[in-house]
Amino acid sequence: MIAADQAQRSATAPGDSTGKLFVGMDIGGTKTAAVVIDEAGNLGAETLLPTAQGNDGVLNTAEQALIALAEQTGCAVSDFTAAGIGIPGQVDSAHGIVRYAYNLSVQSLNLASLLKERTGVDIAIENDVTAAAVGAAHLMQLNGSVAYINLGTGLSAGIVVDGKPWRGAQGLAGEVGHLPVDPRNRPCPCGQRGCLETVASGSALKAYWPAGGEHPGWVLAAAVADGDADAKLAFDLLVEGAASTVRAMGVVMAPDAVVIGGGLRKIGAPLLDGIRAQLAAWEAESPFLSGFTLSQKLQVLPEGMPAATVGAALSPRV
Numbered sequence: 001m002i003a004a005d006q007a008q009r010s011a012t013a014p015g016d017s018t019g020k021l022f023v024g025m026d027i028g029g030t031k032t033a034a035v036v037i038d039e040a041g042n043l044g045a046e047t048l049l050p051t052a053q054g055n056d057g058v059l060n061t062a063e064q065a066l067i068a069l070a071e072q073t074g075c076a077v078s079d080f081t082a083a084g085i086g087i088p089g090q091v092d093s094a095h096g097i098v099r100y101a102y103n104l105s106v107q108s109l110n111l112a113s114l115l116k117e118r119t120g121v122d123i124a125i126e127n128d129v130t131a132a133a134v135g136a137a138h139l140m141q142l143n144g145s146v147a148y149i150n151l152g153t154g155l156s157a158g159i160v161v162d163g164k165p166w167r168g169a170q171g172l173a174g175e176v177g178h179l180p181v182d183p184r185n186r187p188c189p190c191g192q193r194g195c196l197e198t199v200a201s202g203s204a205l206k207a208y209w210p211a212g213g214e215h216p217g218w219v220l221a222a223a224v225a226d227g228d229a230d231a232k233l234a235f236d237l238l239v240e241g242a243a244s245t246v247r248a249m250g251v252v253m254a255p256d257a258v259v260i261g262g263g264l265r266k267i268g269a270p271l272l273d274g275i276r277a278q279l280a281a282w283e284a285e286s287p288f289l290s291g292f293t294l295s296q297k298l299q300v301l302p303e304g305m306p307a308a309t310v311g312a313a314l315s316p317r318v
């Protein structure tokens with residue numbers, strides 16, 4: 001167990017009695033973060049690189065991250081026991097293949113075997129949100145079943161049961177963002193209309209509040225406080241959509257805990273308070289819904305907690 005208070009970054013090489021070192025890597029559309037963790041869960045070297053696009057770009061980025069971590073740790077790349085990689089798209093963990101990672105310009109990539117050929121390191125791959133869910137459950141010490149809702153550019157969820165990811169067939173579990181619920185029926189990139197992602201995501205915020213610029217989540221709360229009517233509409237839609245997402249995951253899974261992660265959690269207290277208040281209002285109207293106690297189970301991933309990379313590092317072992 002990696003305790004939350006051990007999730008400190010340090011420049012020193014971790015060491016433990018077995019000497020096993022694991023790498024956890026989170027490959028995102030623009031940046032790739034990676035850390036070294038020993039078997040006891042101590043964090044060591046870390047690196048952050050720009051992500052290059054396409055199959056070769058992703059392979060080169062991952063290889064460069066491993067080289068940088070080995071240099072900082074003072075070992076050879078092949079000394080790493082295994083590396084776990086979280087990556088967006090449809091991830092076939094059993095065969096180490098990622099498909100349809102559009103924000104990486106990857107159609108299909110045999111990432112695990114090709115990266116092992118280059119580096120000699122055993123590679124496990126995981127959907128990025130699923131990896132973050134595993135990391136969040138581990139670092140926040142959440143037992144039982146956990147629904148991890150990623151409010152990012154898009155909207156999706158990761159499911160963890162007793163510390164292990166619930167991947168679903170073809171690794172497709174958790175695509176709650178493509179559950180159509182919104183009567184405005186805006187088209188969604190998935191081909192449906194009115195999906196939760198069209199109201200509760202960073203891309204939805206941009207559509208409803210273009211004045212918010214490239215990162216509307218960073219300035220939304222201040223604009224709402226200043227009385228901006230468009231910002232208020234976008235915020236209200238986001239809160240209702242996020243609460244609907246919690247409710248959908250909640251009534252299907254009856255999870256022990258619900259965690260909000262992703263970039264939009266940086267909106268902070270107004271977002272969490274809003275979601276909790278919306279859930280409480282629905283619960284007050286419905287004895288059925290109140291039985292799920294979702295408003296009480298809701299938590300936010302603490303700022304700075306490296307759930308994505310730590311979860312990826314655990315993936316070779318879960």
Ligand SMILES: [Zn+2]
Nearest residue numbers: 178188190195
């Ligand atoms: Zn959709």
